[in-house]
Amino acid sequence: MADVDLVLPCLNEVGALPWVLARIPPDYRAIVVDNGSTDGSAEYARAAGATVVTEPMKGFGAAVAAGVAAATAPVVAICDADASLDPSELPRLVAMLETGADLVLGRRVPTHRHAWPLHARVANAFLAQRIHAVTGVRITDIGPMRVARTEALAGLQLQDRRSGYPLEMVLRAADAGWRIVEADVAYSPRIGRSKVTGTVRGTITAIRDMSRILRGATA
Numbered sequence: 001m002a003d004v005d006l007v008l009p010c011l012n013e014v015g016a017l018p019w020v021l022a023r024i025p026p027d028y029r030a031i032v033v034d035n036g037s038t039d040g041s042a043e044y045a046r047a048a049g050a051t052v053v054t055e056p057m058k059g060f061g062a063a064v065a066a067g068v069a070a071a072t073a074p075v076v077a078i079c080d081a082d083a084s085l086d087p088s089e090l091p092r093l094v095a096m097l098e099t100g101a102d103l104v105l106g107r108r109v110p111t112h113r114h115a116w117p118l119h120a121r122v123a124n125a126f127l128a129q130r131i132h133a134v135t136g137v138r139i140t141d142i143g144p145m146r147v148a149r150t151e152a153l154a155g156l157q158l159q160d161r162r163s164g165y166p167l168e169m170v171l172r173a174a175d176a177g178w179r180i181v182e183a184d185v186a187y188s189p190r191i192g193r194s195k196v197t198g199t200v201r202g203t204i205t206a207i208r209d210m211s212r213i214l215r216g217a218t219a
Contacts, residue, residue, distance in 0.1 A: 002029035003074070004094055005150065007067030008050075008081040009033050009060055014041045016083035016191035021048050023087045031070055032081065035063040061158070061165030068153060076150040079106075082190035084115065085145045089185050093147045102152065102178035103170070106145030108187035115189045127167065130214055135174035142166050145185055148173075164209035171213065 006024060010017070010032050017032070024030050030050035034042040036058055046052045055066035064078055075097060077090050085106065093104040110116045124142060132138050144166065156172040158165060173180055 002072075003027040004077055004090070004147075005029050005031055005067075005071035005073040005075070006077045006079060006087060006090065007031050007033060007064055007071065008079060009035060009063035009067065010037060010041050010045070010081045011035045011063075012037045012039045012041060013081045013192060014039045014044050016081060017041060017044055017048070019083045019191070020079075020081055020087060021045070021050060025088060025091055028077075028087070028090070029073065031067045033063040033067040033070075035059075057161060059162040059165075061163070061168075062161040064165055065158065065161065068150070071150045074150060075147065076153055077147045078144065080144045080190070082192060084188050084190040086186055086188075090145075090147065093145070093183050093185075096181060096183060097147065097149065100179055101181045102148065103173045103180045104147040105139060105141060105170075105180065105182045106143045106185035107139075107141045107182040108143045108145075109184050111186050111188045115187050127214075131167070131170060131174075134214065135171060137170070137174045137180055139170070139180065139182055141182065142170060143185070143187075152178075160209070160213060162209045164213040167213045 006028050008030060021030055031053060032045035032050045033053045033055050035055050042052050053066050053070050055063050068076055075094055079085050079087055096104045127142055128140055158168050160168045
């Protein structure tokens with residue numbers, strides 16, 4: 001059995017998957033969650049040896065939740081499949097679970113000025129401030145690379161199936177008394193077109209989803 005299951009939500013990422021899958025550490029199992037790809041992503045991932053899970057419900061949260069449900073390793077990691085993040089950095093984050101962390105978030109450090117658009121950075125900073133106001137937890141990034149123990153993460157019973165999923169994870173983890181820490185990870189321009197933060201419209205949608213989660217947390 002793998003030491004770590006890596007959940008890779010995937011929607012038309014065939015251009016990025018070769019690089020991403022080649023960078024996965026030994027003893028990690030790639031779980032590629034196909035969220036309606038039409039470019040052969042699922043077929044490529046399967047041929048490359050990844051476990052492929054099909055999730056017909058569209059949405060980042062739906063894809064990640066399906067991957068977490070399929071995980072059997074003691075630790076589960078989550079990472080975008082667009083080559084913006086390097087899976088080879090994950091062992092450093094996983095090791096932090098052994099030193100007292102319960103949830104490790106990858107704090108994105110852009111490698112290029114186009115890697116993280118200004119509108120997305122501003123939205124991220126706003127949400128980080130709101131998290132601190134609601135929970136008292138200080139974080140700087142609600143990024144897509146994260147690591148936790150599989151059974152504990154499943155126990156949070158996250159409900160959001162859209163862009164609010166990452167925020168709900170942090171809020172519920174904080175409410176459960178988890179120790180939440182960050183670790184710097186390189187953040188590069190993605191391969192292919194972004195569905196969320198790479199566009200103003202996608203960012204606005206994400207903000208709406210996350211604002212809904214925040215309203216629920218403060219109700």
